[in-house]
Amino acid sequence: MMSAVVSATLPRTNNTALPTPVNFTLKHIAEIDPNGTLSCVYWNNTEWVADGCELLQSNNSHNVCSCVHLSTFALIIETHPPLDDDSNTVMDVVGTIAVVVGLVFLSLALLTFAFSVLLFIQVWNLTKIRSKQEEIKRKRLVVIGYVVPLVGVGVPLLLLTTITKGMAADLTDPCNNYTSLDQPWRGTNATGLYICDQYFTWNGWYRLLYYGMSVHMPESCVNSWKCGSYYPLWLNGPHPQITDGIVTRGVCGSWSNCCYWSLSIQVKACPGNYYVYKFVSPVGFCGAYCADVNTIAPNAANSTVSSTNTTDNSDPCNVYTVLSDDWRKLDSLYYTGYSGHDDTLVEWSGWYRLYLKGSSAQIAESAWCSSYMTCGGYTPLLLGGTHPLPQDGIVTREIFGSYSYVTDGSQCGSLKSNPIQVKACSGNYSVYRLVKPALSIPIPTYCAVVFSLPSYNPCNNYTTLNQSWRGINETGGNNCDNSLTWNGWYRLLYYGMSVRMPESCVNRSRYSTDIALWLNGSHPQITDGIVTRGVCGNSGSSCCYFRFTPIRVKACPGNYYVYEFVRPNFCNAAYCAVFWQKPIELHDAGL
Template identity: 70%
Template sequence: DSKSVLLCNEDCAENDSDDSHDSVSTTDTTNNITSDPCNVNTLLDNDWRRPVTLFYTNYSGFDDTLIQWSGWYRLYLQGKSAQIPESDWCWSFMSCGGYTALLLGGSHPRPQDGIVTREIYGTYVYSNDSRQCNSYRSNPIQVKACPGNYYVYRLVKPAASIPMPTYCAATFTDPCTNYTPLDQPWRATNTTGLKISDRYFNWTGWYRLLYYGMSVRMPESCVNQSRCGTDVALWLNGSHPQIEDGIVTRGVCGRSGSDCCYYSSTPIRVKACPGNYYVYEFVKPNVCDAAYCADVNTATLNTAHTNTTNNITSDPCSIYRVLDNDWRRPESRFYTYYSGFDDTLVEWSGWYRLNLQGKIAQIAESDWCWSFMSCGGYTALLLGGSHPRPQDGIVTREIYGTYVYSNDSRQCNSYRSNPIQVKACPGNYYVYRLVKPAASIPMPTYCAVAIETPSYDPCNNYTFLDQPWRAINETGGSNCDRNLHWNGWYRLLYYGTSVGIPDSCVNQSGCGTDVALWLNDSHPQIKDGIVTRAVCGRSGSDCCYYKSSPIRVKACPKNYYVYEFVRPFMCNAAYCAGNVIVIYIPEICHQEITKINFKDPCNNYTALDQPWRATNVTGLWISDSFFNWNGWYRLLYYGMSVRMPESCVNQSRCGTDVALWLNGSHPQIEDGIVTRGVCGSSAGDCCDYRSTPVRVKACPGNYYVYEFVKPNLLGAAYCAACDKAVRILKKIFAFYDPLSTADTANNMTYDPCSIFSVLDNDWRRPVSDFYTNYSYFDDTLVEWSGWYRLYLQGKSAQIPESDQCWSWRMFCGGYTALLLGGSHPQPQDGIVTREIFGTYFSSFHSSQCNSYRSKPIQVKACLGNYYVYRLVKPPVSLPIPTYCAGKVCCFLFFINNGCTADVVSILW
């Protein structure tokens, strides 16, 4: 492993410390060159040599000690001329495709210098300490500057004592005439209270710093923490260059505590320009919550204001530009970071029409604001007022900006930007004369929302939502509507009684959740059609402390409402049900209700035969929250119909941690579809966990169907009460081997190498679940028929053999990974039968690789170096099994046996 590599290399370095200088001086640097290397060289264009930071990712596996270097080389990156960066380019966690990044120890020569020799230094990749930039000293190389502003290098094999070294390459036009003005006053050294991160900005090219139009530059001395609109304020570790210096590279530092350069970020290039200003080639910092500073004390020059006069000679509804940026769609940043877009960097000109993925959109109005809202940048810009009507002509509207990291609804108008003009056009769309937002606003972006009119009447096409826990008086729950996949329109019921969302303040911790969501406006009338309403949640005495995503509402004949619910911005928030509208749905309404394309679930369900759900199964950790539930399900146990338990089930049963049982009796056939609560036991409390309720129906034939949904907690699964079925099956299994049912008869009249089905599922690729959760594919739910050839992303694959199993959570899309028990056959072997073994999901012990025995399958080797398999349904006794698919290749790795390398096979 990597630790063994480092220890091994350190041991070798200690043993050879006396002659360490000799090991670096073996390069042949004689100048016996008979031709000009500027004319005779080899092109080296490897994009992986580009320097990157590995603070959040792992290094790649390239190694220049494995290359046979010979002669001179010219570097490129994607066809553009490049050069080896100089050692002052070093930054924390730097890599160029391998473990150690190799940089030039000194400046590049000038053409008149001819061929020179330069040291090569290597960086220690996993370190914050800037002193590690010259951790290693490699073999020196020769360099020459060539006419045409490029360099050639006589590259040699790096010192073998350096772990996986690679030469870096970086592209280095006049930036003084080709830059982006960066007028973002929040970068000022006196700005506090913001949390902007330059890591989310898409840096490309060169930038000139401005402060309200005045030219400024980066500070050259230490800046205190929590300045410059961020946490880690980045300053230039070195003086600015003179014009005659050309382009120079400077370090970038950020303070922590008393250490002014605790954070050594990615170096940047700087150039002094005629006119007394500087340009910077900014790049993504290698730490989060860091931003480049602007020293307001260096402001020098002012520029003119934008002209917004109304000199329009054509109809803007006919002449406009389409603005279709999907990142302008409003999103919540409660759980994620904002993106790095900024409309102050756009050169706005004329009129614009908004689209979202080709669909008509508009700027969201200010009542659309919700907590933690972002539209691609740090500040979301909304329209201050309603949109005009066509007869209103061109109107002017204020633009307000929201403070992204705030729960407080009063922050929806935190900023006031420059006003814009708006016009309503025939065809039900708007055009906007967008202007550059106020520079004082941190990273503002105009929001866009698509307001689509459905092609159907939602009063006739909706889903019933009968979940009594949504009632106002239901307290103590922790239901979360953010976990539900809302799709379309919904009608609220309470035990069959039609209800609506409350349109006045609801107390906290009601409606079966923590933040009870209510409608912050009155319900519409039928004549109003579809309207948009704000949604609020209470905290303390503020009834609208939380502002969730707005929803659309419509009033329907027969005195009920339908709602287009969307995911709230936070968890432990749910829509309330109150305001009883109809006392009872009478029988005469049934004919109308049947118009809602509603199939009988007793005839349209998925059979769920997964014996690990039995109440007596322990030792597994399966979670139903990873399953893509869709529609209705009937529970089976080895083919026998069973149902959910109606009483408490102990923890760590049913193949999971929290065993879910039905909190209420099953219905009778005459009851139709009912809703029942779902509970899970913990610490002696049978209903300590309250999961999302499910709908249940009793069917003719003495069985039940359930509309299962994702539980609202991890490590939970629906139980199957199988006591009676187990007693019956024990008698059956005394005379029956459930693994002997595979049809292995060779009654075929065709060659399976010629007639087969292609199976290309990338999720079948073996991976380790040490840091991730398993997926929820299940091959017992597949109707297997005939022969199959395996692929992975279009490349031929095969079922891995059981000796390729590894310890700890190997899986191939399900809970149990199925591997071939034995070697693959040769073509001359014809059709053979092989056992199939399954791995125990959560174990370090390699003996668990053959924990389960599945049904055997048939295999045949085909001409063309591939295999075909007669796959069969695995036994349902295996928890969520899936056949693996992989390809075998080799790689070099080091083991702790005296610095030697062995070749091993692995699965990709």
């Protein structure tokens, strides 16, 4: 027991569950064993358990615990930490295999014993024969009936026991069972990024790499704004020796002082001059575990290099893996959509087809690049160029990305990843041979957008926007399309006359909102069908400084256009309208 026992209750209720966790600080009553593991626990009438409680922060004198219920709480330390769930699962599998094999050998032993009984009966009958020759024969039969079966069963069982114990030890050793974190942005030389490890789902043990080479956490203070984050996390103490086994070490986060934040992790030294860490989420602050680039080991870690299989003649339109991660949707802002996914940690193999919430999707093209965009990671990846047609076969496309917090639209596609292969399939969908993105890009993820054609003709089924303030000659006001609910297709009118979005920069002083949205590309022809176009906003210094979510456009008979407007990323921004021809009234167009 490492603290006094405290109790917490609510009056006039038996309900101990809480809608939000409660945090409380426990003072240590004894010195911490550096080889032990601290746990926040509560008393459940028979024993101390940790369900619903977790350790948030720790230092030499206090610990902060968080629990989702009320009870009697305390802080305990385990000098021999139990195996994690993964290790228990492995042991269960190994134990099951050992039991099955043991039963097989037991059955063989029983059969051998029965056979031995029959032999014994025969041998017993031979005792009546007094000749020396028959006596020798009887002894041989005894050896065959008893000794041989015992050796035949006993030796394999002994070997099986030895092998399974060795397998179990290897599988539960974190030096043989870890996840490689080859993320160069964690390097102590990385700056200018804002990545938070609290968004990751940490599970098990991890080994730090730097472009395939072993590194370990720094053991001294790292200045703030390094290691790709606000608060760089460094190991507050020396790394262990192999003979030390698994140890607990403090971790510090630098800010106004070197150990402004603190938490604890487990560390183990492994044969081969590397270390593994049991990382935990740094709850309550935006920090990231550092990799000391000054500790690069010359021996590279085992890694798998992705390559294109040119011998596979099967049609990828028929043989693919479904990728249905809803977090890949490209419509969230940076501060709400970043959730810690990283496609460099995925073992990519073969071809993939994308879905979003059950609907067919495709990798977003470069026209989808917008300010503050994200799709589950830190760097959204887009397709360089357009998707191929079915008659094009398998083509290669570049992959580009830009940091999700970037505002300036000119930086779209500033980061180049590894190219992929694409094929358009009959049935109006595409498949992709995805590969591991470039390690130089921090936390990249392939972005997806729903790709489907409407079941109706938008030229015959649209909503008219007859709002004069959208004209580029209108001034004053703070109109914002972000506050509207957009659904379906729209046609722009100006006092009842057909207009369209401008195809060039709109002066901020000549419009009734802060950011006038214009079409970054030409309008389509009727034969083009439905096309996707980018949307830009003028900052005053750059016409396309703000890039918004692209929209779809269609040219209609009667010399007008319809648009599938979507909500802009932020205010105050609004779609604007302009005359591009002699004004045509609706009745002149036969409407």
